[in-house]
Amino acid sequence: MANTIQAIRGMHDVLPEQTPLWQYAEKIIRDVLGAYGYSEIRLPVVEKTELFKRSIGEVTDIVEKEMYTFEDRNGDSLTLRPEGTAGCLRACLEHGLLNNQTHRLWYYGPMYRHERPQKGRYRQFIQLGVETYGMSGPDIDAELILLMDRLWKKLGIRDQVRLQLNSLGTIAERGVYRENLVQYFQAHLEQLDEDSLRRLQTNPLRILDTKNPAMRDVVDNAPELRDYLGADSSGHFSAITGVLDELGIAYEINTRLVRGLDYYSKTVFEWVTDALGSQGTVCAGGRYDNLIEQLGGKANHAVGFAMGMERLLALMETRDNLPMAKPVDVYMVRVGAKAEQQGLRFAEMLRDAVPELNLQVNMDGGSFKSQFKKADKSAADYAIILGDDEVERGEVGIKPLRDGQDQQMLSQSQAIIFFQSYLLSR
Ligand code: ATP
Numbered sequence: 001m002a003n004t005i006q007a008i009r010g011m012h013d014v015l016p017e018q019t020p021l022w023q024y025a026e027k028i029i030r031d032v033l034g035a036y037g038y039s040e041i042r043l044p045v046v047e048k049t050e051l052f053k054r055s056i057g058e059v060t061d062i063v064e065k066e067m068y069t070f071e072d073r074n075g076d077s078l079t080l081r082p083e084g085t086a087g088c089l090r091a092c093l094e095h096g097l098l099n100n101q102t103h104r105l106w107y108y109g110p111m112y113r114h115e116r117p118q119k120g121r122y123r124q125f126i127q128l129g130v131e132t133y134g135m136s137g138p139d140i141d142a143e144l145i146l147l148m149d150r151l152w153k154k155l156g157i158r159d160q161v162r163l164q165l166n167s168l169g170t171i172a173e174r175g176v177y178r179e180n181l182v183q184y185f186q187a188h189l190e191q192l193d194e195d196s197l198r199r200l201q202t203n204p205l206r207i208l209d210t211k212n213p214a215m216r217d218v219v220d221n222a223p224e225l226r227d228y229l230g231a232d233s234s235g236h237f238s239a240i241t242g243v244l245d246e247l248g249i250a251y252e253i254n255t256r257l258v259r260g261l262d263y264y265s266k267t268v269f270e271w272v273t274d275a276l277g278s279q280g281t282v283c284a285g286g287r288y289d290n291l292i293e294q295l296g297g298k299a300n301h302a303v304g305f306a307m308g309m310e311r312l313l314a315l316m317e318t319r320d321n322l323p324m325a326k327p328v329d330v331y332m333v334r335v336g337a338k339a340e341q342q343g344l345r346f347a348e349m350l351r352d353a354v355p356e357l358n359l360q361v362n363m364d365g366g367s368f369k370s371q372f373k374k375a376d377k378s379a380a381d382y383a384i385i386l387g388d389d390e391v392e393r394g395e396v397g398i399k400p401l402r403d404g405q406d407q408q409m410l411s412q413s414q415a416i417i418f419f420q421s422y423l424l425s426r
C-alpha cells in the first residue's frame, strides 16, 4: 500500500455498495422535478474566475478563501465551480434564454470548495441546484418550497427537516438596516469576536450568522431586518407564508437567517436538521433578482435553491427499510465447456425477453460449489444452473437462494416465463 496513490483530501469515491442509495435518491429527485415541469440543464464544472467574483461577491467566505482557482495554459484565471447559480445564469444569458421567457431549471453535479473537511463538509460535494427565471410573484417562491416538501416526503425524511424562512428586503431596505446594524455593533465593540470585527467592515449582516455562543446576547438584542421592510417586501413575504399556512406546511421565521451571499433579496430559506450535528443545513436558497443585472443581463427575476446530496444521503441513512434496487437478481452458474457456451446464448435470450431482470453470468469457470458461493455473495434471489446434463436436455436448473426452496428443472421457454412472473410479483 505504501506506494499507492490516494484520493485528494475531502474528495470521496462512492463505492458500488453505496451507489444504490444514490441512484434511489436521484430517481425520486428526477421524478419530483418532472412532476412540477422542471427541465435539466448541464453546465461546465470550470468557469472564468471573474464570474464567481462578480456574482458571489469579493467579501464572501467562498471567494475569499474557498475557491479552487488556477491559471490554465493560456494564462486565463479559471475556477472549479463552488456553486451552480452563477454558471446557470451565465449560460442562460449567453444563450438568450431570459428574453421574455420563464424557465424552471435544475442541474446536478460536483461543486468544489477548499474547506476544512469533516462530516458533511467536503472539498468535492454534489449539489442539486434548482433555478427559476422570469417570475416576480410570491407563488414561485412558494412552489419551490412545496416541491422540496414533496421531495422530503418521497425520500422518507420529512420529519427530519424543518423549514426556516426570512425576508432580506430590497437592496435599499437592507442598506438602511445595515447602517443601523453597524451603529449598534459599534456601540458594543467589546462583545464582538475577531471574525465579527472583520465582518463589521466587510459584510456586517453575516455577524448575525455567528455560531459563537459568547455573542448570543449581542446578536439577540440587535435591530431586526423585518422592521425595515417596505410594503412590497412584506407583502411578498406574507403571501408566501399565506400559501404555506393554507397548505399546512410548517415553517419558522428566523430573522437572523441572512445567507452568506450578497445576491439575495426578499425571500431566503433553509431546510435544517438536528440529526447531522453542526452541518445541519441540507438545502438553502432564495430570491436573487439583482444577480441578473450584476452579470450584465436586463432587469429580471430569479429564485432558486441548492441541496447538498451528501447531507441528504446521511439523513436517509438514518431510515430503515430503504426500498432499493439490487444490482443482481439472478446469477448464472455454468459448469462444462458446452454449458459455458450455451449459457452465454441463453443469457442473451433471457435479456431480450425480460429486459428489467438483472442477470449476472459467472466467469472464469470453477466447480459448482465455488460458483454457488459467488452466487450467494452476489445477493441474487435465484441461481440459474447450467451443466452439461442440462444442456443435453435443453433445460436449465433454477435454484432459489434466499428461502430454502428446492431447485426445479425448466425448459428454456418456461424459465423465461418464470422470471417474467418473478419481476411482476416483486
Ligand atoms: P454551510 O453554512 O454549511 O457552509 P453554505 O451556506 O456554504 O453552507 P450553500 O452555498 O448555500 O452552503 O450550499 C447549499 C448546500 O450545499 C448546503 O446547504 C449544503 O447542504 C451543501 N454544501 C455546501 N458546502 C458544502 C460542503 N463543503 N460539503 C458538503 N456539502 C456542502
Ligand code: MG
Residues within 6 Å of the ligand: 061
Ligand atoms: Mg459554507
